[in-house]
Amino acid sequence: xxxxxxxxxxxxxxxxxxxxxxxxxxxxxxxxxxxxxxxxxxxxxxxxxxxxxxxxxxxxxxxxxxxxxxx
Amino acid sequence: xxxxxxxxxxxxxxxxxxxxxxxxxxxxxxxxxxxxxxxxxxxxxxxxxxxxxxxxxxxxxxxxxxxxxxxxxxxxxxxxxxxxxxxxxxxxxxxxxxxxxxxxxxxxxxxxxxxxxxxxxxxxxxxxxxxxxxxxxxxxxxxxxxxxxxxxxxxxxxxxxxxxxxxxxxxxxxxxxxxxxxxxxxxxxxxxxxxxxxxxxxxxxxxxxxxxxxxxxxxxxxxxxxxxxxxxxxxxxxxxxxxxxxxxxxxxxxxxxxxxxxxxxxxxxxxxxxxxxxxxxxxxxxxxxxxxxxxxxxxxxxxxxxxxxxxxxxxxxxxxxxxxxxxxxxxxxxxxxxxxxxxxxxxxx
Numbered sequence: 001x002x003x004x005x006x007x008x009x010x011x012x013x014x015x016x017x018x019x020x021x022x023x024x025x026x027x028x029x030x031x032x033x034x035x036x037x038x039x040x041x042x043x044x045x046x047x048x049x050x051x052x053x054x055x056x057x058x059x060x061x062x063x064x065x066x067x068x069x070x071x
Numbered sequence: 072x073x074x075x076x077x078x079x080x081x082x083x084x085x086x087x088x089x090x091x092x093x094x095x096x097x098x099x100x101x102x103x104x105x106x107x108x109x110x111x112x113x114x115x116x117x118x119x120x121x122x123x124x125x126x127x128x129x130x131x132x133x134x135x136x137x138x139x140x141x142x143x144x145x146x147x148x149x150x151x152x153x154x155x156x157x158x159x160x161x162x163x164x165x166x167x168x169x170x171x172x173x174x175x176x177x178x179x180x181x182x183x184x185x186x187x188x189x190x191x192x193x194x195x196x197x198x199x200x201x202x203x204x205x206x207x208x209x210x211x212x213x214x215x216x217x218x219x220x221x222x223x224x225x226x227x228x229x230x231x232x233x234x235x236x237x238x239x240x241x242x243x244x245x246x247x248x249x250x251x252x253x254x255x256x257x258x259x260x261x262x263x264x265x266x267x268x269x270x271x272x273x274x275x276x277x278x279x280x281x282x283x284x285x286x287x288x289x290x291x292x293x294x295x296x297x298x299x300x301x302x303x304x305x306x307x308x309x310x311x312x313x314x315x316x317x318x319x320x321x322x323x324x325x326x327x328x329x330x331x332x333x334x335x336x337x338x339x340x341x342x343x344x345x346x347x348x349x350x351x352x353x354x355x356x357x358x359x360x361x362x363x364x365x366x367x368x369x370x371x372x373x374x375x376x377x378x379x380x381x382x383x384x385x386x387x388x389x390x391x392x393x394x395x396x397x398x399x400x401x402x403x404x405x406x407x408x409x410x411x412x413x414x415x416x417x418x419x420x
Binding site: 009020021023034038042045048050051052054 | 284285286287289290291292293296299301307349350351352353354356357359360361362363365366367369370375376414416418419420
């Protein structure tokens with residue numbers, strides 16, 4: 001759903017763990033789920049601390065460019 | 072064909088009362104065509120008579136719309152016109168809004184056809200184009216005669232209850248109304264023709280208007296996260312059991328504000344989920360899979376950020392109209408701003 005977020009103009013976008021459980025995963029143990037959730041929220045805080053000039057996706061390996069821009 | 076009785080609405084400038092210094096003057100009515108209304112009379116020719124020109128100062132209207140518009144409607148009603156022509160307001164925002172508001176009121180309360188004229192960037196366009204026929208004009212009066220001609224032509228059609236061509240042809244802003252028409256070719260044929268045009272590099276006109284999303288300037292990054300207040304918001308449909316705010320499962324027009332003060336967890340027994348756009352089994356089992364209160368509270372206590380805002384805002388983001396989404400977003404943002412929230416983590420499904 002991140003392309004939709006970028007299309008409507010959200011500037012800081014953090015891909016999460018899926019539509020039906022964005023901050024969890026029923027296949028994981030409760031502890032691992034919580035770790036996953038923590039990791040995504042940490043990425044969200046990192047995004048909030050980062051200056052951006054345009055819709056930017058903050059994937060697991062740092063900020064990436066707007067995919068629609070083709071980079 | 073009987074001559075139509077036409078009333079013109081002008082602001083203080085085009086009514087030749089004065090400039091900005093007279094923007095506060097109240098409603099007045101003059102017999103016949105005064106000031107710029109003479110251009111309307113010229114365009115009408117034998118088809119109609121401008122029986123009166125109603126004027127008002129732009130500030131007078133802008134500062135008391137709910138009072139000024141009824142006053143102006145009274146003045147229009149007294150003339151028993153067949154048509155109201157307001158403006159053209161070009162790019163003048165207060166004037167454009169006054170024209171739009173007056174036309175809307177005259178249509179609704181007097182059942183008299185009305186037409187306004189303004190430039191595409193006039194705020195009156197976006198506010199009124201769905202309810203009022205607004206002819207598109209240039210930014211200023213440079214080509215006024217030609218534009219008044221088009222405004223009057225549109226007005227005459229409305230007054231005579233004639234059917235209108237498409238907005239692009241008649242020269243007015245689309246009102247967002249869809250008409251069913253019988254096409255010569257089937258959809259498959261039209262789509263194929265469109266594709267062939269596209270492949271050949273010929274211009275293609277989409278039959279469906281694609282929505283445009285304005286670019287949103289990114290807010291500056293949070294400088295001092297350690298002292299920042301973070302709020303959690305979601306469009307994933309989280310609601311307290313019983314859905315007390317009756318948030319709609321589809322095409323929501325409402326959002327809820329839910330208190331999490333002092334809580335470090337969302338008890339699945341106290342919450343439900345009304346979203347109809349995805350399988351909510353997992354987020355019902357554990358609401359933290361949608362709203363990460365547990366880890367957020369933990370990180371707040373560790374000092375990763377200053378404070379977790381005590382209210383979670385929630386709505387359902389499936390088939391929500393753009394208009395309601397924008398409105399709800401604006402309303403929530405205003406509340407967050409008033410509560411001095413610095414940043415938001417929005418979980419979207």
